[in-house]
Amino acid sequence: MLMKTMKAAVFEGEWRLTVKEMPVPAITRDDEILIEVEACSICGTEVHITAVPPAYPATPNTILGHEFVGYVREKGAVVDQLQVGDRVVVNPNNYCGKCYYCRKNLPNQCEHMEALGIDYNGAFAKYCVVRDKVAYPIREDVDAAVAACAEPLSCVLNGLEKVHVRPGDSAVVIGAGPIGLMIAMLLNRMGVHKLLILETAEPRAKFAKRLSLGTVMNPLKENALEAVQAATGIGADIVFDVTGSQMATSVELVRKGGTVVLFGVNKKALKEIAQCEITTKEIEVKGTWLANATFPRAVQVLENREIDLSLLVTGIYSLEEIHKGLELLREGEAVKVIIRP
Numbered sequence: 001m002l003m004k005t006m007k008a009a010v011f012e013g014e015w016r017l018t019v020k021e022m023p024v025p026a027i028t029r030d031d032e033i034l035i036e037v038e039a040c041s042i043c044g045t046e047v048h049i050t051a052v053p054p055a056y057p058a059t060p061n062t063i064l065g066h067e068f069v070g071y072v073r074e075k076g077a078v079v080d081q082l083q084v085g086d087r088v089v090v091n092p093n094n095y096c097g098k099c100y101y102c103r104k105n106l107p108n109q110c111e112h113m114e115a116l117g118i119d120y121n122g123a124f125a126k127y128c129v130v131r132d133k134v135a136y137p138i139r140e141d142v143d144a145a146v147a148a149c150a151e152p153l154s155c156v157l158n159g160l161e162k163v164h165v166r167p168g169d170s171a172v173v174i175g176a177g178p179i180g181l182m183i184a185m186l187l188n189r190m191g192v193h194k195l196l197i198l199e200t201a202e203p204r205a206k207f208a209k210r211l212s213l214g215t216v217m218n219p220l221k222e223n224a225l226e227a228v229q230a231a232t233g234i235g236a237d238i239v240f241d242v243t244g245s246q247m248a249t250s251v252e253l254v255r256k257g258g259t260v261v262l263f264g265v266n267k268k269a270l271k272e273i274a275q276c277e278i279t280t281k282e283i284e285v286k287g288t289w290l291a292n293a294t295f296p297r298a299v300q301v302l303e304n305r306e307i308d309l310s311l312l313v314t315g316i317y318s319l320e321e322i323h324k325g326l327e328l329l330r331e332g333e334a335v336k337v338i339i340r341p
């Protein structure tokens with residue numbers, strides 16, 4: 001028998017996040033499953049939602065948390081691909097499957113997207129209800145903290161879809177947070193040989209250096225353009241900006257005919273850019289947003305241990321300690337923080 005209430009981290013509006021008793025959610029549709037949350041990772045989005053002033057919108061009185069793994073405890077009548085007891089990871093962006101974009105194979109651009117843990121109750125809680133179509137089975141031997149990273153990893157894989165990476169390519173990753181480091185790990189795996197990682201926050205730069213994924217430098221202290229030119233002779237084949245604000249730098253660092261991939265959202269970044277740089281250098285600039293059919297591969301990457309995401313986990317906390325985790329992320333002193341409700 002389930003309890004009637006559970007502890008949950010609820011966004012109360014105006015950056016206030018409170019851990020309090022909430023009703024245990026119930027299945028209300030035949031295609032839903034009730035998940036007992038095993039682990040839920042704190043995303044940069046939650047750092048932005050709870051920032052003063054807020055840097056990302058969320059609906060008040062919503063339980064936050066969208067990067068998680070858990071066990072199916074109940075299922076609706078028409079759920080046929082999953083069984084009670086299955087371990088699953090979840091795509092928190094439930095798409096309708098029927099709008100123009102869904103029918104153009106762009107469910108990540110769905111016109112009726114439901115964002116779990118932002119606009120609908122999420123997984124910083126003991127239980128969470130989702131549609132069966134957004135849940136993906138994952139083996140039990142994948143560590144819970146690692147499995148909770150399936151969502152950001154699936155976004156990273158979607159970003160890598162946007163560019164043709166060849167062994168021997170050179171690349172720059174701007175931003176050494178979890179997304180940047182996951183990209184760097186995969187690029188290493190794919191045979192990229194000259195990799196520069198730019199990070200301005202000292203604790204994160206230090207952390208990235210210890211992972212030995214490439215040359216880590218602080219662009220505020222060293223000249224990134226000179227370093228990229230020295231390493232490649234012509235500029236990087238590919239530049240990934242995961243900060244959401246370094247498009248101009250990316251265009252500067254990429255070689256002629258190279259590709260820039262833009263991850264991450266910073267609505268304040270409205271930098272002017274010399275369009276002729278893109279024209280005359282024949283640069284491809286690509287945006288990437290959320291995950292698109294990349295969850296199954298994210299699960300494969302984790303189950304096959306293609307990269308070791310446990311290296312990125314800097315802390316595991318209880319739900320009551322969630323503010324501590326958020327603070328460490330805000331200060332740039334943590335990379336991946338996991339909550340075990």
Ligand SMILES: [Zn+2]
Nearest residue numbers: 043044045067
């Ligand atoms: Zn996230």
Ligand SMILES: [Zn+2]
Nearest residue numbers: 096099102110
């Ligand atoms: Zn849709």
